[in-house]
Amino acid sequence: MPSVDAYAAELLEGLNEPQREAVTHEGGPLLVIAGAGSGKTRVLTHRVAWLVRTGQVGLGEILAVTFTNKAAAELRHRVGDLLGRSTRGLWVSTFHSSCARILRVEAERLGYSRQFTIYDSDDAKRLLKRVLDSQGADTKRFTPGSVHNRISDHKNRLRSVEQAAEQAAGFYDRTVVDAYRGYQQALVANNAMDFDDLMGRTVDLFERFPEVRERYRNAFKHVLVDEYQDTNPAQYRFLQLLCMDDPMHLDPDDEFGPLAGEEPGHRNLMVVGDDAQSIYGFRSADIRNILDFEDDFPDAKVVRLEQNYRSTQHILDAANGLIEHNANQRKKHLWTDLGAGDPVRVRALPDDHAESRWVVAEIERLAGEGAPLGEMAVLYRTNALSRAIETALTGAELGYQVIGGVRFFDRAEVKDVLAYLAWLLNPANTVAFARIVNRPKRGIGDTTVGRLLAHASTLGVTPLQVLDDPAAAGLKTAAIRSVGAFAEQVHELREAVLAGSTIADLVEAILRVTGYRAELEASNDPQDEGRLENLEQLHAYADEFDHEDASAEPDDERASLRPLDRFLQQTALLSDADQKGDHPDGTVTLMTLHNAKGLEFDSVFLIGCEDGVFPHSRAIDAGELEEERRLAYVGLTRARRHLSLTWARRRGLYGPPQSQVPSRFLRELPVEALDESSPEALSGGVQAVPRPRYDAGRIGRVGGGGGGSTSGRTLAELGLRRGSELGSAGRAAAGGAGDEAPDVVVGQRVRHGKFGEGDVVTVDDNVIVVDFDEHGERRLIAGFARLEPV
Numbered sequence: 133m134p135s136v137d138a139y140a141a142e143l144l145e146g147l148n149e150p151q152r153e154a155v156t157h158e159g160g161p162l163l164v165i166a167g168a169g170s171g172k173t174r175v176l177t178h179r180v181a182w183l184v185r186t187g188q189v190g191l192g193e194i195l196a197v198t199f200t201n202k203a204a205a206e207l208r209h210r211v212g213d214l215l216g217r218s219t220r221g222l223w224v225s226t227f228h229s230s231c232a233r234i235l236r237v238e239a240e241r242l243g244y245s246r247q248f249t250i251y252d253s254d255d256a257k258r259l260l261k262r263v264l265d266s267q268g269a270d271t272k273r274f275t276p277g278s279v280h281n282r283i284s285d286h287k288n289r290l291r292s293v294e295q296a297a298e299q300a301a302g303f304y305d306r307t308v309v310d311a312y313r314g315y316q317q318a319l320v321a322n323n324a325m326d327f328d329d330l331m332g333r334t335v336d337l338f339e340r341f342p343e344v345r346e347r348y349r350n351a352f353k354h355v356l357v358d359e360y361q362d363t364n365p366a367q368y369r370f371l372q373l374l375c376m377d378d379p380m381h382l383d384p385d386d387e388f389g390p391l392a393g394e395e396p397g398h399r400n401l402m403v404v405g406d407d408a409q410s411i412y413g414f415r416s417a418d419i420r421n422i423l424d425f426e427d428d429f430p431d432a433k434v435v436r437l438e439q440n441y442r443s444t445q446h447i448l449d450a451a452n453g454l455i456e457h458n459a460n461q462r463k464k465h466l467w468t469d470l471g472a473g474d475p476v477r478v479r480a481l482p483d484d485h486a487e488s489r490w491v492v493a494e495i496e497r498l499a500g501e502g503a504p505l506g507e508m509a510v511l512y513r514t515n516a517l518s519r520a521i522e523t524a525l526t527g528a529e530l531g532y533q534v535i536g537g538v539r540f541f542d543r544a545e546v547k548d549v550l551a552y553l554a555w556l557l558n559p560a561n562t563v564a565f566a567r568i569v570n571r572p573k574r575g576i577g578d579t580t581v582g583r584l585l586a587h588a589s590t591l592g593v594t595p596l597q598v599l600d601d602p603a604a605a606g607l608k609t610a611a612i613r614s615v616g617a618f619a620e621q622v623h624e625l626r627e628a629v630l631a632g633s634t635i636a637d638l639v640e641a642i643l644r645v646t647g648y649r650a651e652l653e654a655s656n657d658p659q660d661e662g663r664l665e666n667l668e669q670l671h672a673y674a675d676e677f678d679h680e681d682a683s684a685e686p687d688d689e690r691a692s693l694r695p696l697d698r699f700l701q702q703t704a705l706l707s708d709a710d711q712k713g714d715h716p717d718g719t720v721t722l723m724t725l726h727n728a729k730g731l732e733f734d735s736v737f738l739i740g741c742e743d744g745v746f747p748h749s750r751a752i753d754a755g756e757l758e759e760e761r762r763l764a765y766v767g768l769t770r771a772r773r774h775l776s777l778t779w780a781r782r783r784g785l786y787g788p789p790q791s792q793v794p795s796r797f798l799r800e801l802p803v804e805a806l807d808e809s810s811p812e813a814l815s816g817g818v819q820a821v822p823r824p825r826y827d828a829g830r831i832g833r834v835g836g837g838g839g840g841s842t843s844g845r846t847l848a849e850l851g852l853r854r855g856s857e858l859g860s861a862g863r864a865a866a867g868g869a870g871d872e873a874p875d876v877v878v879g880q881r882v883r884h885g886k887f888g889e890g891d892v893v894t895v896d897d898n899v900i901v902v903d904f905d906e907h908g909e910r911r912l913i914a915g916f917a918r919l920e921p922v
């Protein structure tokens with residue numbers, strides 16, 4: 133029996149009755165299934181603290197699994213706050229990170245070395261491309277991306293190559309199976325695992341080595357999972373192996389027999405989730421995991437939460453009304469005592485620029501009322517939708533951060549340096565080798581690389597081992613010389629690794645020894661300057677890592693892994709959603725609906741609500757509307773106070789602008805939840821968009837002169853709202869281009885000899901962006917743009 137003193141009871145304050153029930157649950161399977169914003173994550177956090185404070189288990193005996201590293205960090209932080217002490221020893225991480233941690237210790241049992249490399253999806257596709265090529269597959273039809281998705285699905289469903297082969301029907305499937313087999317062999321030969329392997333190999337490990345499974349089962353007395361609705365069969369199996377003694381059936385033709393001769397599991401598995409928010413079906417997540425939990429665990433305790441603490445009633449009504457259109461759902465009815473609040477707004481705009489201007493004007497209005505920018509988010513279905521909104525925010529000089537897009541660690545130059553580190557650590561990693569062997573360019577062409585790899589493969593050694601005798605690989609004289617020079621650099625770098633240099637020093641050594649930095653410094657390409665900055669950032673990141681690492685206390689993971697392993701693992705496992713800062717006050721957040729899961733904001737703008745955009749045309753074609761609708765539900769329920777949904781009558785997402793029709797989801801919203809102007813947005817009307825208010829708020833000036841006034845117009849004439857503030861673009865521009873350049877200000881109406889009339893969108897150092905009525909947005913060089921005011 134847990135001891136409940138006043139100190140522990142404190143943890144129950146600020147929870148409602150069903151929440152308390154879940155937090156204090158005595159043990160055994162527990163399902164908390166509830167709608168958005170009902171406190172599921174809060175319950176999970178409090179339960180972790182409760183288990184510790186009541187003395188039931190130590191921190192080190194708990195495994196809490198979340199969906200992103202960011203969510204994990206937040207969870208750890210909150211538990212720390214609740215307990216008022218350090219959370220060292222507590223495992224809080226994503227499925228992938230937990231598995232990576234386990235595999236680092238156990239990899240040798242599976243035929244990998246502990247230094248195995250984790251391939252991200254780009255690395256994986258490169259390797260797969262090589263396999264497809266070697267098998268003579270038509271990579272136009274069998275693109276590495278599409279084949280990788282299929283392989284990934286097999287892996288997520290724990291289908292071995294043989295099982296996949298049994299199910300293969302037709303030429304396409306069989307080609308995929310062949311690729312799967314070749315790819316898997318290549319991964320092992322490279323001493324590498326892709327993301328799906330991290331799950332699959334851990335399951336493998338537990339199934340093949342009962343004593344290992346037993347060890348982890350004893351180590352974690354309680355396992356807790358957030359966002360359970362998005363688990364896939366491999367993750368489900370992992371949880372089962374960790375907690376249970378009676379293997380469950382993943383599907384009717386049961387692929388797993390019972391495991392003989394084991395201790396009963398502790399069965400302390402708590403999962404929290406919301407079937408209405410299951411949005412990862414396309415990555416093999418199986419909504420049945422949550423829908424069938426009670427069948428799988430007949431003795432499970434089930435807690436339902438209905439009170440929503442996040443959003444006002446109008447927002448909840450809109451979300452409830454929308455999700456009711458899904459046939460496949462558990463009925464829930466969310467309510468709140470936060471009051472009705474503002475009605476939800478639906479707006480139609482003539483095109484995407486007008487849409488962005490409207491959203492930005494609204495953001496400015498809210499900010500004018502004192503709302504922090506950090507509490508506002510613009511959400512969209514796909515990343516391509518962010519561009520217009522970014523332009524408008526920049527024009528208004530509002531800070532914003534885009535979550536997603538190109539990850540810092542995915543930028544080519546950053547990946548190059550990481551590939552050097554990865555290869556120095558694991559020379560069997562041929563993907564990394566192929567990436568860096570001619571970067572910077574050193575005269576080692578594709579043919580040479582092919583010969584080196586083939587030679588290494590024939591001898592059964594790593595590429596590193598053939599570098600010293602390039603002649604044996606059948607290379608020509610020039611190539612032999614280039615490879616020789618490279619080999620010397622590699623030896624110098626390997627010495628630094630063996631000498632135990634810090635990671636920051638290794639990064640520095642790579643940039644210096646290989647001539648990578650010198651090449652960028654010598655370049656005139658302005659982009660190379662940006663690349664250099666990114667590399668400086670990487671260096672700083674490594675430096676920070678070194679310092680944290682040196683001051684951290686030793687634990688199991690530290691004992692078993694070298695710093696460089698940990699560094700590479702960390703950079704490989706950080707995902708898009710993890711870039712999310714703690715919404716710093718000064719910036720609006722832009723992100724896809726998928727990345728918004730679990731988060732909350734005072735104001736939410738959901739843009740691009742058009743059929744074909746959202747719901748996505750692919751989903752419409754595939755008849756997967758229910759998942760899209762759940763995604764919409766996730767979006768709506770992120771909002772605390774204000775929610776607006778917009779659509780544009782014309783939008784050119786991947787080509788010229790096309791007519792659009794409003795999203796069917798807009799029509800499904802209950803009218804009572806909407807404001808009086810909304811119905812019009814679904815019929816013929818469009819929202820009038822005033823000239824952007826920020827037009828007058830800033831001034832961009834190009835050309836001679838300088839100072840705060842432009843010829844012909846003064847700040848006062850322009851009705852400058854932020855009187856003293858001369859925009860940074862304006863300042864930069866003032867010293868900018870030649871004397872001939874016209875003075876233009878953002879928002880000004882101008883005429884161009886070739887493009888006709890349009891509005892100035894941004895004015896930069898040397899570029900003026902004008903949105904022409906006929907020709908759309910054009911970037912003009914400031915010194916040469918012949919623009920006349922209209």
Ligand SMILES: Nc1ncnc2c1ncn2[C@@H]1O[C@H](COP(=O)(O)OP(=O)(O)OP(=O)(O)O)[C@@H](O)[C@H]1O
Pocket residue numbers: 146147148151166167168169170171172173174175406409440441442729730731732769
């Ligand atoms: N009993 C409570 N009293 C006051 N606030 C609460 C209570 N329960 C939850 N909250 C607050 O409500 C908000 C939503 O909670 P939480 O994020 O835990 O919900 P959730 O069910 O995990 O949502 P989602 O489905 O979006 O992940 C948070 O700000 C949380 O602090």
Ligand SMILES: [Mg+2]
Pocket residue numbers: 172173174730
């Ligand atoms: Mg949550």
